[in-house]
Amino acid sequence: MTDPITVSSPSEVLELDLDKCNGYGNCVFAAPEMFELDLASNVPILLKAEWSDGEREALAAAVADCPAGALRLRKRDALG
Template identity: 40%
Template sequence: MKVTVDEVKCCGAGQCVLIAPEVFDQREDDGIVLLLDAEPAEGLHAAVREAAAVCPAAAIELSETG
């Protein structure tokens, strides 16, 4: 799995951080998403999919690899 985020779309809701804190964080100054791990381990895939699904701004994109 490859994760990308669109910081321009991000509204800083923070749902991704609550669901998958190993993969996402937020900038201190404005709350915009920070991607910590663009290729998370398989054990985190379900949480990352959920984070992408609940993102109110649709700022998280996933691509499945191999």
């Protein structure tokens, strides 16, 4: 088991769980500004460590579109 890869905006945290990822690439399709598919490993690469309000809609679509449930967007807690 590996810990999810996380990146954050001021209010939210995006988690990418590579144990769950099945390499569909839907996130790359929904949010090309945020994700790229590594063709050697077929897992997504996070292109940015943060996102703007304008990019949030695409990011939410990427989370919703993931058939594997490997992406999660959650409120940032006190520990960040």
